[in-house]
Amino acid sequence: MALTQLAVVSTAVDILQQFGLADLSMRRLAKELDVQVGALYWHVKNKQELLAQVAAKLLNTPQLSVNADDFSTPADTILQLSRRLYLALLPIQDSPEVIEVATAMQATELSPVLQLRELLEASGLSAENARHGQQLLLNHILGSVAFRQNLVQLDVDAPLADGFDWGLQRAVAGLVS
Amino acid sequence: MALTQLAVVSTAVDILQQFGLADLSMRRLAKELDVQVGALYWHVKNKQELLAQVAAKLLNTPQLSVNADDFSTPADTILQLSRRLYLALLPIQDSPEVIEVATAMQATELSPVLQLRELLEASGLSAENARHGQQLLLNHILGSVAFRQNLVQLDVDAPLADGFDWGLQRAVAGLVS
């Protein structure tokens, strides 16, 4: 396999899924690709940019989009998209950190996050308030995933009712009403 | 100054405030205290525990508590406490990460976070739902602080209306109503 940017990012995703962010080092990545560390820097600018591309690969998938026509109300569509995001990120170790790096750099577009804002605007919010609502929902999704993943790490047996969905419903109720 | 646990934690807080989490390494901390790295491990178990104590020192201050009697409604009291937390954490570089470590270990009690739950319960929520509401608000506070701090880092001039307060109001409205 030729060492391309795609190969670097894909292997990074693999390491993240299997071992978590702590094991996703440039050196470990190089080893996995049978290449010297410096070689990676020909294909990615630095680790931050790599993580942003990893985040994009995780989120920019058709699995993570909703069709507004499939739901009765805009609020329902927002709920469904939020739940899909939560459930998609939950099994990926340290995914919240990775997504935060990507949104912080705003170098890459994360389409489900964009869709969240569009749905809020479609439900009657101003462009500005839709942005703020997007922030509230994203904060809750990422924060809840991080909290849940920390519980697993501490061997606390995770209850099904982890409060994400209840909080989500109250937040959406507060946003569109 | 004798090397005590208090001295170690206090110096850690200083480094965090002045230079951020990236500079708060055990080695840097040892240098600041004119001591070898290994000496620190006599006073703190590891870096995680140190960060938890740093978080406690940051949050367990009388500045960050509210008197419910000072406000007309429970919702107002919750809003005020949330705003105080946000404003207190904002000037401290990378404070959300530090608080997250502390809450993840749940080794130390962070009193403003506890008070948030108490206020939610006082406003009529069940014990369980108060916990979930606490989670929603904490997610929004920490997420908004992290987002704002990332903007500063990228030299984007921060607008006064950063959306924290609007999102907070909608969340609280959704929670207690």
Add this chain to the structure above:
DNA sequence: ACCTGAACACCGTTCAAGT
């Protein structure tokens, strides 16, 4: 009891030099 010295096993990033 408390600290030093030194090691172990790592990091991200850069860059001359090779092909």
Add this chain to the structure above:
DNA sequence: ACCTGAACACCGTTCAAGT
């Protein structure tokens, strides 16, 4: 154009040995 080899300046943690 793409990669190697090697360096630079760091990490957290442990532990025999000193006082």
